[in-house]
Amino acid sequence: MAYEKRLDGRKLDETRPIEAKTGVIERADGSAMFKIGDTIAYAAVYGPRELYPRFMQDPEKGIIRVNYNMMPFSGSGDRIRPGPNRRAKEISMVIEKALLSVVDLDKFPNSVVDIFIELPQTDAGTRCAGICASAMALADAGIVMKDLVSSVAVGSVDSTVVADLSYDEEAYDGVVSDIPIAILPNTEEIVLLQMDGEISKENLLKAVKLGKKVCKDIYKIQKKAIKEKYELKGESKKESASSGKGGDKNE
Amino acid sequence: MSKLLTKDKEVVVPGEHLAEGMDYLPGAGTYREGEKIISSVLGLTRIEGRAIKLIPLSGKYLPKRGDMIIGRVFEIAFSGWRIDTESAYQAMLNMREATSDFIPKGANLTKYFDFGDYIVCKITNVTSQNLIDITMKGPGLRKLKGGRVIKVNCHKVPRIIGKKGSMVSMIKKATDCKIIVGQNGVIWLQGEDPKMELLAVKTIKKIEKEAHINGLTDRIKKYLEKETGKKIETDRGEQ
Incomplete structure (x- = not known):
């Protein structure tokens, strides 16, 4: 039997509900929360700041360091052993490479930008949520970037191409493939593409195309969330409306 | 044909297309890719004639000579x-x-x-x-004794100082505090009355939060008048 109706009743190209917000961590230089279905990612950006040990310093440009971490209680029951493991280290590395393609730290030699991705709750698609959150947090921190990065997991479940797989779909009894993809939304350049499982060539091409489309929708949500922090709220809105054009013009 | 894709004083995120065509010039915080001008930081757009630049809304201090x-x-x-x-x-x-x-x-x-x-x-x-x-050689350069130090985003410093120091002198007058604003976003305050010192801190935090919204000086003036209960006269009738 083919997989026609999705387990949670979504359309094939529909993502789980997304929520995004920036400025969620007060003491960080930039921060963001990205929630997709039951997967929640927080990203905190610190820096550019001094980098030690010294041998890691690059005298030509600043570097970035990504730390991906699933919290012990984030899984679906068993406690996840805290600390870096092989999986977390690899994911940190691929996210770092994906983000490195957009950030420009030429003005900050010998420095580092630290990105901490924390996942308090997970239900598949964590590296994609992490990438979305870190791109927003980097922008929030005022880092020079040529574009944002949007990311989503696509794949096929029983030869049906779907977007944003949930954990239940990844664990579906049949041939499943899971393809996390990250793109620069304005140029469609792919900065991350991984695959788990099996997929036919036609479906792979279809899935990548779908991924690009979904990423662009996610980009709109990211953009809105970053700008929301700077919108007027409540009292000051009325006041500035009444003072109108008489406002100050200095910088 | 050149086309402007943004308005003046709008918040843009990195990667947004600001204009198309060679009639516009990329300023600070933007770059040109082919015919397009694209933003590279989170900032507020400023269109000055043909040049489009961005005033950053956040980011770390970058040291500059003379600061x-x-x-x-x-x-x-x-x-x-x-x-x-x-x-x-x-x-x-x-x-x-x-x-x-x-x-x-x-x-x-x-x-x-x-x-x-x-x-x-x-x-x-x-x-x-x-x-x-x-x-440390120069007028006003010294060691700071007493008072308190607060930290703000360095990109908001020009707004906290105001045109020719109008904003900071308004806060000084209203709260009777000594205030020194460093270009790196570190601010030192010292007041006789702890309550007034706290008000000055609150005011500065308010400016930091609302710096990009129109009518800042008026709003801060009203806020200070309400909090201190006295009338503030701005000199030279500026703003």
């Missing part, structure tokens, strides 16, 4: 002090630049500036590797 900053002594070296500048780089205050007094060989340098002291200083040089040299 007056407030720093903290965190290390004492053989020939001077190392100063934390709230940027990605530390500054070096040489003995010769620290004071006009004669410092004998092997003297205890903590006599002049101790660990944790805040100082007002001026950047004399920044190298390509962003090594910062600072001096």
Whole structure:
């Protein structure tokens, strides 16, 4: 039997509900929360700041360091052993490479930008949520970037191409493939593409195309969330409306 | 045909298309890709004739020669002090630049500036590797005694100072506080009345939060008048 109706009743190209917000961590230089279905990612950006040990310093440009971490209680029951493991280290590395393609730290030699991705709750698609959150947090921190990065997991479940797989779909009894993809939304350049499982060539091409489309929708949500922090709220809105054009013009 | 894709004073995120065509020029915070002008930081657009630039809304302080900053002594070296500048780089205050007094060989340098002291200083040089040299020789450059230090986003400093210092002098007048604003976003305040000192801190935080919204000076004036209960006269009728 083919997989026609999705387990949670979504359309094939529909993502789980997304929520995004920036400025969620007060003491960080930039921060963001990205929630997709039951997967929640927080990203905190610190820096550019001094980098030690010294041998890691690059005298030509600043570097970035990504730390991906699933919290012990984030899984679906068993406690996840805290600390870096092989999986977390690899994911940190691929996210770092994906983000490195957009950030420009030429003005900050010998420095580092630290990105901490924390996942308090997970239900598949964590590296994609992490990438979305870190791109927003980097922008929030005022880092020079040529574009944002949007990311989503696509794949096929029983030869049906779907977007944003949930954990239940990844664990579906049949041939499943899971393809996390990250793109620069304005140029469609792919900065991350991984695959788990099996997929036919036609479906792979279809899935990548779908991924690009979904990423662009996610980009709109990211953009809105970053700008929301700077919108007027409540009292000051009325006041500035009444003072109108008489406002100050200095910088 | 050139086309503008944004308005003046709009918040844009990195990667947004601001204009198309060669009639517009990319300014600070933007870059050109083919025919397009694209933003590279989170900022507020400013269109000045043909040039499009961005005023950043966030980001760390980048040291610049001639800036007056407030720093903290965190290390004492053989020939001077190392100063934390709230940027990605530390500054070096040489003995010769620290004071006009004669410092004998092997003297205890903590006599002049101790660990944790805040100082007002001026950047004399920044190298390509962003090594910062600072001096204490100049009007108003000194060690800070007492008071409190707060930190704000360095990109909001021009708004906190205001046109020709109008904003900061308004806060000074309303709260009777001494205020020194460093370009690196470190601000020192000292007031006779702790309540007023707190109000000055609150006002500065309010400016930091609302700096990009129109009618800032009026709003801050109203806020200060409400909180202090006295009328504030702005000199020269500016704004």
